[in-house]
Amino acid sequence: DAGVIQSPRHEVTEMGQEVTLRCKPISGHDYLFWYRQTMMRGLELLIYFNNNVPIDDSGMPEDRFSAKMPNASFSTLKIQPSEPRDSAVYFCASKGGGLWEQFFGPGTRLTVL
Amino acid sequence: AQTVTQSQPEMSVQEAETVTLSCTYDTSENNYYLFWYKQPPSRQMILVIRQEAYKQQNATENRFSVNFQKAAKSFSLKISDSQLGDTAMYFCAFMKHEGGNDMRFGAGTRLTVKP
Numbered sequence: 001d002a003g004v005i006q007s008p009r010h011e012v013t014e015m016g017q018e019v020t021l022r023c024k025p026i027s028g029h030d031y032l033f034w035y036r037q038t039m040m041r042g043l044e045l046l047i048y049f050n051n052n053v054p055i056d057d058s059g060m061p062e063d064r065f066s067a068k069m070p071n072a073s074f075s076t077l078k079i080q081p082s083e084p085r086d087s088a089v090y091f092c093a094s095k096g097g098g099l100w101e102q103f104f105g106p107g108t109r110l111t112v113l
Numbered sequence: 114a115q116t117v118t119q120s121q122p123e124m125s126v127q128e129a130e131t132v133t134l135s136c137t138y139d140t141s142e143n144n145y146y147l148f149w150y151k152q153p154p155s156r157q158m159i160l161v162i163r164q165e166a167y168k169q170q171n172a173t174e175n176r177f178s179v180n181f182q183k184a185a186k187s188f189s190l191k192i193s194d195s196q197l198g199d200t201a202m203y204f205c206a207f208m209k210h211e212g213g214n215d216m217r218f219g220a221g222t223r224l225t226v227k228p
Binding site: 031033042043044045048050055056059089091093095100101102104106107109 | 157160219
């Protein structure tokens with residue numbers, strides 16, 4: 001099993017640009033989570049999906065952030081327009097229903113200049 | 114709301130020695146899960162150990178063990194025979210058992226194992 005796959009691993013962009021982060025969960029997992037990690041706030045849950053449906057997006061910081069899961073094997077987190085304070089590591093994680101363990105991807109380090 | 118507190122931002126230990134990382138949490142739930150995750154410089158989040166709140170026996174995974182004190186809401190991680198590869202950030206996390214899918218993480222403890 002390839003595990004959770006995220007792309008890109010690193011992204012550098014300029015303020016105001018649109019950024020799209022991608023995630024492929026482990027095959028068969030029906031939950032998908034997006035987390036953000038910063039020095040100031042630690043690891044925060046942004047949003048999670050169950051069977052491709054967003055269940056809780058209360059952690060999404062503002063309307064500039066949006067997430068989609070068009071099918072069971074792909075999700076995106078989009079920031080438009082990006083700001084320097086969005087610089088962070090963004091993790092995607094997935095888990096199978098009925099199980100407790102979340103499996104994390106390698107993360108995407110985003111730098112907004 | 115659940116909160117997780119790790120009061121030790123940084124710790125160090127000599128190779129082969131034992132170290133204990135502290136974690137406390139606040140919840141009104143009776144049934145939940147607690148986790149310790151390791152994040153080495155590679156950034157990958159690796160599950161080290163977990164504990165179900167309804168189990169009184171402390172979880173153990175090889176050199177890693179926990180001291181779970183439910184009444185005190187304390188969940189410490191003990192690493193025995195520390196190895197250089199244990200150098201990493203360690204995060205304590207909480208998740209409700211019923212309807213719980215979102216994990217709450219502590220701020221982390223940076224552990225350095227010295228040769």
